[in-house]
Structure formats: structure tokens, C-alpha cells
Amino acid sequence: MNTSIDSQIEARLAEMRTNPGELIARFDRNGDGTLDADEWAAARATVAREVLGMSANCPETLVHQRYRLISQIGHGAQGQTFLAHDQHTGQLVALKTLHVKLAHEWKAIDLFQREAEALRKLNHPGIPAYIDAFEENDGTEFYLAQTFVAGDNLEVRLARSEMFDQQRLEHIARGVLEILGYLHSQYPPVLHRDIKPANMILGADDKVFLVDFGAVQNQGSRGTTIVGTTGYMPPEQLAGRAAPGSDLYALAATLVHVATRCHPAELPVKRLKLDWRSRANLDTHFSNWLDKLLEPDVEARPKDARQALRDLDDENALAIPSTADLVPVKRRERSIQLNTNPQRIKRLTYYRNDGDLLVFDEDEYHSHTIGGYIFSVLGIVFLLIPMRLGLWPLFFLPLVFFGIAFWSLLEGSKRFSLRFSKEKGLIWQERQDRTIVPLRDLEEPYVKLASKGEAGVPMINVKPNNKLQLSRTVTTKEAERIVHEIRLWILENADD
Numbered sequence: 001m002n003t004s005i006d007s008q009i010e011a012r013l014a015e016m017r018t019n020p021g022e023l024i025a026r027f028d029r030n031g032d033g034t035l036d037a038d039e040w041a042a043a044r045a046t047v048a049r050e051v052l053g054m055s056a057n058c059p060e061t062l063v064h065q066r067y068r069l070i071s072q073i074g075h076g077a078q079g080q081t082f083l084a085h086d087q088h089t090g091q092l093v094a095l096k097t098l099h100v101k102l103a104h105e106w107k108a109i110d111l112f113q114r115e116a117e118a119l120r121k122l123n124h125p126g127i128p129a130y131i132d133a134f135e136e137n138d139g140t141e142f143y144l145a146q147t148f149v150a151g152d153n154l155e156v157r158l159a160r161s162e163m164f165d166q167q168r169l170e171h172i173a174r175g176v177l178e179i180l181g182y183l184h185s186q187y188p189p190v191l192h193r194d195i196k197p198a199n200m201i202l203g204a205d206d207k208v209f210l211v212d213f214g215a216v217q218n219q220g221s222r223g224t225t226i227v228g229t230t231g232y233m234p235p236e237q238l239a240g241r242a243a244p245g246s247d248l249y250a251l252a253a254t255l256v257h258v259a260t261r262c263h264p265a266e267l268p269v270k271r272l273k274l275d276w277r278s279r280a281n282l283d284t285h286f287s288n289w290l291d292k293l294l295e296p297d298v299e300a301r302p303k304d305a306r307q308a309l310r311d312l313d314d315e316n317a318l319a320i321p322s323t324a325d326l327v328p329v330k331r332r333e334r335s336i337q338l339n340t341n342p343q344r345i346k347r348l349t350y351y352r353n354d355g356d357l358l359v360f361d362e363d364e365y366h367s368h369t370i371g372g373y374i375f376s377v378l379g380i381v382f383l384l385i386p387m388r389l390g391l392w393p394l395f396f397l398p399l400v401f402f403g404i405a406f407w408s409l410l411e412g413s414k415r416f417s418l419r420f421s422k423e424k425g426l427i428w429q430e431r432q433d434r435t436i437v438p439l440r441d442l443e444e445p446y447v448k449l450a451s452k453g454e455a456g457v458p459m460i461n462v463k464p465n466n467k468l469q470l471s472r473t474v475t476t477k478e479a480e481r482i483v484h485e486i487r488l489w490i491l492e493n494a495d496d
Helices: 003-017 020-027 037-051 106-121 154-159 166-184 244-260 284-293 305-313 363-389 392-412 476-493
Strands: 067-075 080-086 092-099 130-136 141-147 200-202 208-210 327-330 347-353 356-361 416-421 425-430 433-437 442-452 455-462 466-469
Touching: 003 020, 003 037, 020 037, 020 067, 037 067, 067 092, 092 106, 106 130, 106 141, 154 200, 154 244, 166 200, 166 208, 166 244, 166 284, 166 305, 244 284, 244 305, 284 305, 356 476, 416 476, 442 476, 455 476
Parallel strands: none
Antiparallel strands: 067 080, 080 092, 092 141, 130 141, 200 208, 327 347, 347 356, 356 416, 416 425, 425 433, 442 455, 455 466
């Protein structure tokens, strides 16, 4: 921790204690002449911002005949945020302002009003509550009042060199995911679009708050203005197509910033992903979880905050199978109705061998081949019986059995296999057809998951704009594991 900054904060608080009248006048929200624990926390948070140059004292001003300004606690190119005393309720509030004369475009006013409207409808303990919104000076100044959170945001805490171990990072992650789960469950889903250290506050007992909804948007809305902060925005948000997964990316980028003490925009990028692991000491599961949220392809991330939270809590959700052992993946049973007993596909297998990654389906071959032989024998039997007994109407039966046998043997010949080799590239074989693709011809995103109901189909992208699709459908969860293994192999072996 930066003891110099902390000593400045304590010195400033000690100085304020020598003039209790000023201290009480600024922070005594209930008018009892003393400062309780929450009021002291507000005073310390304000002083910390002042020492770090993130806030400043302001003139004694009464706004809207209700809000007495105490100090400036935030500022931007188009407005400021003040700590204020609500004369009607006695509470401390955060009063956000926007001045038309400072606004570079009318879109800023639209976003400010959109924020007020969104907060009016939201009700969550991790989101500062909406209090009031109003205009002053003939509509040239806009104000938004919310409950004040006594605590420091992560930007302030990073500036103070505060320490964050993995347990604390996971606590922050769960707190934000709980808030995002609430936002994304609204109809339509509400997207924050600007998650970053400055917008995440830790209050008493490290309770997590998400603030500044100036970039808020309902999913499905379309606009021409890109809103967010460089380094925390994923590719789809830069293209104007934000989704719940965009907030997950920003959360992961923020946690990486805290863990590495390096702004995401300053971290190296490898294959469109932040290359951060060597700068942080986090365990494998949490690191894998962060990397999944940082996938450039939004479809490769968890679908929403609740799924991300389940993955975080499940140690096996992102476990990478052993690269030395054969790893079977149980398949969803699939039936083929041909007036016979159902033919079931039991198992798809993927594993590594001598550095190569293999995915293959042997059971499809065995089941259909055996079935073909059985129906061939039955066809011969039902061909001989009518000839020996003279039951000519039964002659159609051998034709049916021979037809089923031919179909089964044909299906049995569809032996599917997929091999990734660093030397030979991607070798794709189905029945007698073989496709060989050099690794350099794989196209970002290399592999993605196409969902079909409860089933998932891994698809590999090949230049130019071609796709190779696994012919054996598996459950979505199993397909995710195969997709993860393929992505991991490509990241490890493809040339830079």
C-alpha cells in the first residue's frame, strides 16, 4: 500500500478534526451534531479523492433549493459529480450534472436522460438508488441525484497501491455478476456498457457497487454512437452490437487490470486476446475463467452473468482434460426409426497423441456395420424361405432387409475423424472424403459453437469464409469442451 498517500489522507483527516464545525457541517447528514460510522466513511472517501486529485472542494451552493454541494467527487469533459447534502432527507447524495454549453453533441444529453430513466426503474442493493432528476437554468443544466456510496472505487484503490489477492478478486467478481445477473434479467436486458475500475465501488466490508449508468442501453437497441472505455470494450461493442457478454468481457478486463496493475490497453495481445497471465499470480481455474470471459468472439463467452457465475463456482466447468490420456465424451442418444430397434450412437472421443489433437467417432462405424451384416443375413434367410415353401407374397421382405443392410453399411462407411497436426495442418476425413487445411488458412475466430436446441455443433472457420462442421452432434456442454480443447491446441501450436 502507498503509505505516502495514506499518510496524506490521515493528515488531512486530522486537520479536519481540528475544526469539527467544518467537518460536521460537510458530512453530518442526520443533523445530530456528530459523525456516525457511515458519515466518517463518506468523509474519508471524499478526502481520499481530494488527495489523489480526483475531487476538489466546491463553493457553498444550494441546487434546486434542496441539495447543498459539499465537494466535487468526479468530473468529465461534459459535467461533474458532486457529493451533496439533501436538505429534505438529511442524506448524503451523489449529484451528477451535465451542462449543455459543455456538451459536444446532443447525444450526450440523450444518454444523460437515458441514464436517469433506466435508474428510475432499477432496484438493486448493489446499484445506488435513484432519488431525483431535474433541469435548471431554463433547461441548460441537467441533474441526477442518487444515494451516495461511502467507499472508494477501484481506480482510487489502485492509485493507493491497495493489495488485491485472488480471494478478494473473486469476491468482487461475484458481486458484479450478481448485479449484472439482475440487469440482464430485465426485459429487455439492460446493458451497462462501461464497466471499469472507476465504476466499481467497494463499500463497507468490501460490498460491491456498480455506478455510472451513463452508457446504459437496452439489448437490441441500435445507435450510431459507440459508448464505452478503450481497453474494456470487446470487439462487438466497438461495432455497435453490445450484448450481455460485452459486460462480462469488461468485468474480466477490469479484474485483469487490478490483478496485473496494468491497463488492458497497455497489455500485449496475442491472437486478439489479452496476454496477461505472466503478470499475475492466479490459480488455473480462475485464470481459465477470466480467459473465457475475454474471448474475442462473444459467442465463446458465457451467455449471461448467471452462466458466468456457475462457471466460476464449478471447479470442473473449465477443466482442461489431460493431454496424455484418452478422454471419452458421452454423447446424447440419438434414435433412427426404420421399423426396427433404434440404432444408438454412444460415444465421441477426443485426445492428444504425439502433439496432435484427434477427434473421432468409432461407435458409429461399429453399430452400422454390425447392423448391416445382421440385415444382410436376414435378407438371405427371407429370400430362401419363400423359395423353399412357395410363399411368394413374402418375397418383398428380403428386398426390405437388403435395403436396410445397404443403408447400414453405407452409414458405417462414414467414419469421421479430425486431426490437428502442427506439421500437416487440419486433416478432416468423412468416409472416403479427405480435406487438408494448413493452419495458416484457419480464420479468426478459429472455432465456434453453433447451438441447435439442446445439441451443439462445433464449426471450424477456414479462409475464405468457409466452415467445416462436425458431423456428429453432441450436447451443448460436451461441444463446449471440444471447442475449448480445439482452441487451446491452436493457441499452443499455430504460428504467430
